[in-house]
Amino acid sequence: MTIILQQLVLGVLIGGLYGLAAAGLSLIFGVMKVLNVAHGELIMLGGYGAFWLFALSGLDPFAALVVVIPVALIGGAILYWGLFGWVVRSHEETRIKNSLLIGFGLGLALHAAAVQLWTADERSITTAYAGTVLDLGGVSVPLVRLASLVVAFVLIGGLHVLLGRWRWGRAIRATADDWEAALMTGIDVRRAYLLAFAIGTALAGAAGTLVSVGYSISPSIGLEWTLKALIVVVLAGLGSMLGTFVGGLMLGVAEACSAMIFGGPYREVVGLVIFFVVLVARPQGLFAK
Amino acid sequence: MAAGLVVVAALAAVPLVVARQDILNFLFLVLLSIALAQSWNIIAGYAGQVNLGHAAFFGLGALVTRTLWIAGTPVLIGMVAGALVAVGFALLIGGAAFRLRGAYFAIGTLALSEIFRITVGNTLAEISTLPQTTIATYRLANRYWLALALAALSVAAVAALARSRLGLGMQAIREDEDAAAATGVGALKLKLIALACSTGLAGLVGGCFAYYHISFYPSHLFSPGWTFDAVLMTFIGGVGTLHGPVLGAIFYVFFKEYLAIRWVDFHLLIFGTLFVAIVLLLPGGLVELMGKLRGLLENASLSSGERRPRPEHR
Amino acid sequence: MLHVDSVEASYGPFLALSGVTLEVRAGEIVALLGPNGAGKTTLIRCIAGLLRVRAGQIRWDGAALTNVAAHRIVESGIAVVPEGRRLFATMTIEEHLDLGAFAPHAQAGRAQRLEEVYTIFPVLRERKRQPVRALSGGQQQMVAIGRALMAAPRLLILDEPSLGLAPRIVESILGVLGEINRRGVSILLVEQNVQAALALAHRGYILESGRIAGEGTGAALLDDPHVRRAYLGPLALRH
Numbered sequence: 132m133t134i135i136l137q138q139l140v141l142g143v144l145i146g147g148l149y150g151l152a153a154a155g156l157s158l159i160f161g162v163m164k165v166l167n168v169a170h171g172e173l174i175m176l177g178g179y180g181a182f183w184l185f186a187l188s189g190l191d192p193f194a195a196l197v198v199v200i201p202v203a204l205i206g207g208a209i210l211y212w213g214l215f216g217w218v219v220r221s222h223e224e225t226r227i228k229n230s231l232l233i234g235f236g237l238g239l240a241l242h243a244a245a246v247q248l249w250t251a252d253e254r255s256i257t258t259a260y261a262g263t264v265l266d267l268g269g270v271s272v273p274l275v276r277l278a279s280l281v282v283a284f285v286l287i288g289g290l291h292v293l294l295g296r297w298r299w300g301r302a303i304r305a306t307a308d309d310w311e312a313a314l315m316t317g318i319d320v321r322r323a324y325l326l327a328f329a330i331g332t333a334l335a336g337a338a339g340t341l342v343s344v345g346y347s348i349s350p351s352i353g354l355e356w357t358l359k360a361l362i363v364v365v366l367a368g369l370g371s372m373l374g375t376f377v378g379g380l381m382l383g384v385a386e387a388c389s390a391m392i393f394g395g396p397y398r399e400v401v402g403l404v405i406f407f408v409v410l411v412a413r414p415q416g417l418f419a420k
Numbered sequence: 421m422a423a424g425l426v427v428v429a430a431l432a433a434v435p436l437v438v439a440r441q442d443i444l445n446f447l448f449l450v451l452l453s454i455a456l457a458q459s460w461n462i463i464a465g466y467a468g469q470v471n472l473g474h475a476a477f478f479g480l481g482a483l484v485t486r487t488l489w490i491a492g493t494p495v496l497i498g499m500v501a502g503a504l505v506a507v508g509f510a511l512l513i514g515g516a517a518f519r520l521r522g523a524y525f526a527i528g529t530l531a532l533s534e535i536f537r538i539t540v541g542n543t544l545a546e547i548s549t550l551p552q553t554t555i556a557t558y559r560l561a562n563r564y565w566l567a568l569a570l571a572a573l574s575v576a577a578v579a580a581l582a583r584s585r586l587g588l589g590m591q592a593i594r595e596d597e598d599a600a601a602a603t604g605v606g607a608l609k610l611k612l613i614a615l616a617c618s619t620g621l622a623g624l625v626g627g628c629f630a631y632y633h634i635s636f637y638p639s640h641l642f643s644p645g646w647t648f649d650a651v652l653m654t655f656i657g658g659v660g661t662l663h664g665p666v667l668g669a670i671f672y673v674f675f676k677e678y679l680a681i682r683w684v685d686f687h688l689l690i691f692g693t694l695f696v697a698i699v700l701l702l703p704g705g706l707v708e709l710m711g712k713l714r715g716l717l718e719n720a721s722l723s724s725g726e727r728r729p730r731p732e733h734r
Numbered sequence: 735m736l737h738v739d740s741v742e743a744s745y746g747p748f749l750a751l752s753g754v755t756l757e758v759r760a761g762e763i764v765a766l767l768g769p770n771g772a773g774k775t776t777l778i779r780c781i782a783g784l785l786r787v788r789a790g791q792i793r794w795d796g797a798a799l800t801n802v803a804a805h806r807i808v809e810s811g812i813a814v815v816p817e818g819r820r821l822f823a824t825m826t827i828e829e830h831l832d833l834g835a836f837a838p839h840a841q842a843g844r845a846q847r848l849e850e851v852y853t854i855f856p857v858l859r860e861r862k863r864q865p866v867r868a869l870s871g872g873q874q875q876m877v878a879i880g881r882a883l884m885a886a887p888r889l890l891i892l893d894e895p896s897l898g899l900a901p902r903i904v905e906s907i908l909g910v911l912g913e914i915n916r917r918g919v920s921i922l923l924v925e926q927n928v929q930a931a932l933a934l935a936h937r938g939y940i941l942e943s944g945r946i947a948g949e950g951t952g953a954a955l956l957d958d959p960h961v962r963r964a965y966l967g968p969l970a971l972r973h
Binding site for chain 3: 298301302304305307308309311312313314315316317318319320370
Binding site for chain 1: 526688
């Protein structure tokens with residue numbers, strides 16, 4: 132019984148990161164109808180950012196968030212100006228298709244660049260407290276992963292508040308609901324797009340940082356994390372950040388269950404199967420507004 | 421048409437004249453890549469459905485062919501079987517997959533392909549190597565001719581399709597699926613036909629690969645890299661055109677080999693960037709670029725006031 | 735105040751407006767009438783900055799407004815209540831009205847303006863925390879108008895506000911428009927309900943097939959035989 136509980140807890144712990152990874156993608160897609168399939172590579176870059184900050188200056192990865200998030204914010208703005216901002220000039224269907232293709236190329240390029248710069252080796256951040264494990268009723272909970280879950284939740288909660296209270300947060304939501312009506316309300320929709328893309332990228336960077344400390348990173352994790360994020364976005368639907376977080380937890384738990392029933396190697400498959408089934412059967416997702 | 425036959429004949433003569441294995445290997449890769457790219461071109465360039473799970477069909481063809489061939493079946497029969505399995509699977513999931521529009525179809529097919537890769541990786545984890553007897557009688561020339569035949573077949577298939585009623589219907593769907601459906605074009609049926617042609621050809625290409633490569637891990641046959649290669653080649657060359665995938669494949673393999681000498685994987689950085697540039701700036705790829713250059717040269721060589729209209733050809 | 739001068743606009747190859755000229759003077763209510771597909775919404779979209787003007791000019795207070803970005807047009811004092819209301823599906827009444835004052839110039843005095851909107855539409859005050867999905871058609875129309883009013887417009891443009899609403903509600907909304915006009919806001923009203931629109935408006939224009947087919951005061955148009963035959967008589971297309 133404890134073993135089952137243990138697996139479920141571990142599933143929840145990583146599920147929080149799935150949710151964070153998905154939140155950024157969901158925000159961008161919901162607002163701009165742009166599907167950045169290089170989102171996973173951005174997560175990967177965030178992870179490497181934290182890794183090198185730690186390796187070169189000893190900066191604690193959780194503290195590194197204070198650096199990674201603003202840098203990713205700016206990076207997102209640059210990506211929007213340089214790349215995805217051009218895609219929004221088309222109609223929705225073309226927009227989705229083109230952003231898919233551009234994200235595809237970008238992802239390949241970033242992956243290859245990472246291999247060139249940092250080799251294909253796996254990296255992980257091992258802090259002084261990395262080995263600390265809490266014992267909660269017989270279940271071992273690695274402190275680092277628990278802290279990551281909390282941070283992920285706080286970030287998503289913060290995003291939720293931002294979208295609800297901040298003037299531009301509301302503008303972003305309005306743009307997601309009806310961009311023409313938003314324009315007619317005096318909202319500079321292009322600026323809303325820029326903000327959404329920057330924030331989404333910042334969340335990816337944060338997710339990457341958390342992945343590098345609790346788990347491991349390598350140049351190849353991009354595709355894997357993009358798929359995880361997509362699965363959660365499809366599962367949860369668009370429009371609710373908290374719903375996306377819960378969707379992430381659900382994926383984590385589903386993977387844990389699948390690993391217990393079918394064996395470890397099939398952990399990834401269940402997510403992909405869920406993805407396909409939900410896409411075909413209930414495309415709007417579970418928690419869509 | 422005649423020019424094409426001459427080219428094919430010339431290429432067919434190569435192994436009789438050239439003995440160097442590395443040149444033959446290189447040409448083999450180019451020819452196989454042309455066929456792979458054209459196979460993807462059918463579903464994405466002509467029917468407008470961006471299929472990111474192409475590797476699944478390549479892999480199925482390769483796996484079935486390899487298994488049958490090693491067990492004693494003549495390789496050509498094995499390849500046909502492989503292609504049939506690929507098509508069978510495509511039609512099986514096609515109905516469900518095509519309910520997804522646009523991007524969802526793309527990532528849905530990618531998900532399916534990944535499911536295959538992981539499952540195969542778990543169930544067939546051991547490396548597949550040709551038995552010693554087969555290696556002893558291995559003739560590269562045979563593989564070369566097979567690849568040549570597939571490349572020629574793929575180009576001919578796309579040429580025939582583009583002109584046919586089927587092909588025009590597919591292109592109508594590519595341009596505007598709703599409008600096409602409204603005019604009575606049976607969208608689902610056409611998409612399935614396009615998918616069948618595309619995946620059948622991909623299965624044959626996979627089969628040829630299984631015939632060629634001495635040893636590999638079965639899961640590698642389903643690696644998304646195959647899909648990415650096909651996408652890159654087709655787009656860089658010119659998606660939706662007849663010559664695009666050919667140009668793209670030559671360009672891609674050449675540069676990949678050239679860049680691989682210096683840096684591993686660096687070619688992906690360049691191609692990824694190039695790909696993005698093409699999507700944004702030159703969607704017609706190399707074909708469009710060549711057309712523009714030709715137009716510039718023609719206009720430059722004519723005296724002012726005398727502009728010959730360019731002949732229409734597709 | 736608003737001058738539309740020989741404006742042409744097209745959707746792809748289809749020319750929707752082929753030289754439209756009209757104006758809205760300060761303090762007026764101007765009605766824009768015409769059959770379906772005449773180009774009324776197209777013209778509104780041009781003024782709102784959502785559709786490119788191919789030829790001609792739009793001037794507002796003397797300044798050129800042609801092809802200016804849509805959100806800037808709001809900043810210059812024009813607010814649009816679009817056809818079909820176009821509310822934000824995930825938001826409450828309160829959030830709509832708050833967003834209405836998004837433009838920088840509308841930030842000042844927003845509390846007071848909010849009060850005014852709640853005074854004009856008391857039912858919105860009662861239900862301000864409710865999501866707009868839960869409201870009736872008439873109430874949604876009120877939200878749309880309220881949202882536009884929060885932008886402190888000097889010109890309010892409404893595209894088919896009566897569409898899909900019961901006659902009693904239409905009456906009350908048009909009455910509200912009169913009240914808004916008396917408070918100093920000019921109004922450009924696109925309407926299918928010709929009778930009610932012309933009764934309310936000072937002047938009107940008839941748009942047919944992308945060009946102005948008639949203009950005059952509200953009363954004059956009501957008496958005009960062509961108008962009567964096409965839009966008011968028993969043979970007129972009823973919607």
